[in-house]
Amino acid sequence: MWRQIRPWLDPTQWISPTSLHQQGILGMNKRNVAYVARYNPRDRYPLVDDKLQTKLVAEKAGVPAPALLTQIRTQHEIEAIEPVLQDYDEFVIKPAQGSGGKGILVITGREDNRLIKSSGARITTTDVKRHLSNILSGLYSLGGKPDVAIVETLIHVDPVFAELSYEGVPDIRLIVFKGFPVMGMLRLATHASDGKANLHQGAVGVGLDIGTGQGIKAVQYNRPIDHHPDTGAHFTEIQVPHWRRLLTLAARCYDVTQLGYLGADLVLDADHGPMLLELNARPGLTIQIANVQGMLPRLRHLEQIDNRYMSVEQRVDYAIQHFAHELMASRIKAATAITQSTRQGSDRYNPV
Amino acid sequence: MQPRWPFLVFIGLLILAGISTAAFRHQSYGVPLLPGQQHTVWQVEARITYNARNGPAQVLLTLPPEQSGYRLIGERSASTGYGFVVSEPGTGQRLAHWSKRDARGEQLLYYELELMQDASRQVEQAAPGPVPLIEWEEPYRTAALDILSRVMPQSADEFTLAQQLVLEIGTVPRDQSLALLLSQYSLSNVFADLLSQANVPARRVQALLLEDGRRRQSLTNLVQVWTGDQWRLFHPTTGPIPASARYLLWQTDTPAVLEVVGGTGSSISFSVISHTRPSLELAQDRARQASTGLSLYSLPVEEQSLFKLVMLLPFGALVTVFMRVMIGVQTSGTFMPVLLALAFLQTELAPGLIILLFVVTLGLMIRSYLSSLNLLLVARIAILVLIVIGIMTVVSVLSYQLGLIRGLTITFFPMIIIAWTIERMSIVWEENGPWEVLIQGSGSLFVAISAYLVMDQAVTRHLAFNFPELHLIVLALILLLGRYTGYRLSELRRFASLSERH
Numbered sequence: 001m002w003r004q005i006r007p008w009l010d011p012t013q014w015i016s017p018t019s020l021h022q023q024g025i026l027g028m029n030k031r032n033v034a035y036v037a038r039y040n041p042r043d044r045y046p047l048v049d050d051k052l053q054t055k056l057v058a059e060k061a062g063v064p065a066p067a068l069l070t071q072i073r074t075q076h077e078i079e080a081i082e083p084v085l086q087d088y089d090e091f092v093i094k095p096a097q098g099s100g101g102k103g104i105l106v107i108t109g110r111e112d113n114r115l116i117k118s119s120g121a122r123i124t125t126t127d128v129k130r131h132l133s134n135i136l137s138g139l140y141s142l143g144g145k146p147d148v149a150i151v152e153t154l155i156h157v158d159p160v161f162a163e164l165s166y167e168g169v170p171d172i173r174l175i176v177f178k179g180f181p182v183m184g185m186l187r188l189a190t191h192a193s194d195g196k197a198n199l200h201q202g203a204v205g206v207g208l209d210i211g212t213g214q215g216i217k218a219v220q221y222n223r224p225i226d227h228h229p230d231t232g233a234h235f236t237e238i239q240v241p242h243w244r245r246l247l248t249l250a251a252r253c254y255d256v257t258q259l260g261y262l263g264a265d266l267v268l269d270a271d272h273g274p275m276l277l278e279l280n281a282r283p284g285l286t287i288q289i290a291n292v293q294g295m296l297p298r299l300r301h302l303e304q305i306d307n308r309y310m311s312v313e314q315r316v317d318y319a320i321q322h323f324a325h326e327l328m329a330s331r332i333k334a335a336t337a338i339t340q341s342t343r344q345g346s347d348r349y350n351p352v
Numbered sequence: 353m354q355p356r357w358p359f360l361v362f363i364g365l366l367i368l369a370g371i372s373t374a375a376f377r378h379q380s381y382g383v384p385l386l387p388g389q390q391h392t393v394w395q396v397e398a399r400i401t402y403n404a405r406n407g408p409a410q411v412l413l414t415l416p417p418e419q420s421g422y423r424l425i426g427e428r429s430a431s432t433g434y435g436f437v438v439s440e441p442g443t444g445q446r447l448a449h450w451s452k453r454d455a456r457g458e459q460l461l462y463y464e465l466e467l468m469q470d471a472s473r474q475v476e477q478a479a480p481g482p483v484p485l486i487e488w489e490e491p492y493r494t495a496a497l498d499i500l501s502r503v504m505p506q507s508a509d510e511f512t513l514a515q516q517l518v519l520e521i522g523t524v525p526r527d528q529s530l531a532l533l534l535s536q537y538s539l540s541n542v543f544a545d546l547l548s549q550a551n552v553p554a555r556r557v558q559a560l561l562l563e564d565g566r567r568r569q570s571l572t573n574l575v576q577v578w579t580g581d582q583w584r585l586f587h588p589t590t591g592p593i594p595a596s597a598r599y600l601l602w603q604t605d606t607p608a609v610l611e612v613v614g615g616t617g618s619s620i621s622f623s624v625i626s627h628t629r630p631s632l633e634l635a636q637d638r639a640r641q642a643s644t645g646l647s648l649y650s651l652p653v654e655e656q657s658l659f660k661l662v663m664l665l666p667f668g669a670l671v672t673v674f675m676r677v678m679i680g681v682q683t684s685g686t687f688m689p690v691l692l693a694l695a696f697l698q699t700e701l702a703p704g705l706i707i708l709l710f711v712v713t714l715g716l717m718i719r720s721y722l723s724s725l726n727l728l729l730v731a732r733i734a735i736l737v738l739i740v741i742g743i744m745t746v747v748s749v750l751s752y753q754l755g756l757i758r759g760l761t762i763t764f765f766p767m768i769i770i771a772w773t774i775e776r777m778s779i780v781w782e783e784n785g786p787w788e789v790l791i792q793g794s795g796s797l798f799v800a801i802s803a804y805l806v807m808d809q810a811v812t813r814h815l816a817f818n819f820p821e822l823h824l825i826v827l828a829l830i831l832l833l834g835r836y837t838g839y840r841l842s843e844l845r846r847f848a849s850l851s852e853r854h
Contacts, residue, residue, distance in 0.1 A: 008845070012848075012851075013845060013848050014844050014845055014848055014851075015844050015845075015847055015848045015850060015851040016844070016851075017838065017839050017844060019850075019851060020839055020843070020844070020847055020850070021839075023850055025839075025843075025847055025850065027837070027838065027839040027840060027843050028680065028840055028843065029677060029836050029837050029838060029839070029840060030837040030838070033835060033836075033837045034837055075728070102779075133728055133729070134729060137728055137729025137730060138729065139729050139775075139779065219849065222846050222847075222848075222849065223849055224849050285843075285846075288847070288850070289846075289847060289849055289850060292850065294850075
């Protein structure tokens, strides 16, 4: 108990609001009022809160995503699920409106009559049916609303990440503001997070340089960490492959959803490359710790820019150019100068 | 971004409206700002007797005028078989009017008056008209002029003249001229008339000395002297009467206090008692009498006691918003802590906490068994509701039987919400372990206890119910918190690794 309390009393375990302000750290309240509420139109939320809709919209816009195997809408359909699932040896069951990775069941194989979970545990079809039933009842959805269960194909981890992540699929979170990728983070599952890439549950977040896709710094439980607690891999040596494709994919999600402040969760599939896993209209703030950088200077910079006549590629170019790690250090110091140059920058992209 | 000032103006208006309405109600109805304030109330009973002439009878009693320092809060009459009205003539004093068609033998009438002592009450005193000419008969005229000719030079104004006259009256042995006047006129008469003769407005009044527990009192004859801006009360022999002396003016204008038509041998006597009453009760009475329509006091008592709780909710909500926006405490269920705090208000904190923890722990244990039954979620919640109610019933009955906690009201616990909490907690337990359950649970409990501590203050309870307009200020504060974009306290720790030291 004391071990849990002591850090709270240690002054070095705190940071002053002035220091946070100087570094341009975006706080929860400001995120909610100044970005989420202002840039995300309410009527677009269902697109991201409901993963089924996200998937359908993404498909229409040509954004690659894990294939939908089936969807279950009624308790009645659960009874008939067995023959459907019989065709697949590996699949993922998700609540369409779940949040924070809750209620995701990953099946990686079969053994006799049982199914193998990603953690290696064996479960029966009865367990799967109960899980489906829980999903439909709304156990994992916000406010307990009745939900829909999605069954989709399993992502195969790109071999690059195989040694990095403990179980589970590492995913890449990109914050997209007005269609520009702003900040990136690689999320790696750990033993503590039970194979889920959820930071709250103990997954590791590795800040990624927007310019190159290289690792900057890693955090677990909001604290810096040098190497993976389970696999021992060093984080700063990470180089995410297909970086530009990932940025482009994330930037395109803005055109699909029209959400100005967006968190795109992407995965690298060994066979199919970058894929959209899900979207988030209220992306978290830990990404700033992993990047050792506040998000506000970049957001303020982009608020000055007219993005109406910029293509996806132009926006990605712009982000790579302006938000690359080396450049940023000098940029934060001269926050006002940024605003000046931005105006000129936007003219450059004006086709007129 | 929208300009900030209309929002701030709106906030300012809300706060202003709240404060000014509260101030108005405090001023005009005397709703006390703090709980537990007391006021002295005087209960004056006039007892009238007379012998009826076996026919129609009417009794007229002059009633005390509005005066500084006292506020009339109630009056009634007890007199069987009499018609009773209080008439308010356009000018002059109010009159109590009893009437009976056939009055026989000795008659007994009661009039009771309740006055609240209220130092803040000031009644504007009208300036008197021109001083009437006193027509003395000889030799009294000479005697009066003689006295004035001696006293006048020793005075400077109305007040000092009156004082000198009192001294003159009190001198032993009495001066010849004065002795002559007093042989013909009453003391107060001489005093008032001499002042009038000197062109100083003066009038004879009758007043009642308010002293607790006095019976069979009669009115005292006194004189009021206009000293240029106000009437000063004088006793003809002892001089000016300080305002602190509790004289209740009963009669100022009309010649007689009591008038009986159709009877003889009338007499009146007074008895006085005082007691203290909570200021709040008095204010409620007044608000009810004023019957301005929209008032919580006009509701039946049962509804009122319900509203006493309901009105506290916004304060709990304010605490919750503060905790979440400024501190960053995580709670399970946004306003669940407020509902818990409301329940604690009913049970007291310690017993409430014990019962809650007991119910949740037991619920979690039973829930872990339920999870192996493969039930649908709705059914599971419903079962948990039943279990929660069951546990509470047993706790209630047991604690009563054992005499542990008397009259424990646990029915206010939000059972369905507790059932949902148990369900969510058990999921958290399964997914993230017991430590996470403890963290989330203690966050909710922390907010609930904070809200309870705010809502349980006597001042909060008092203000919330008696000044509902203060909720406008609560509203303004919540609006302000809703626009707060600064860092949360928890973020100062969350982002600690970004500090230069690291």
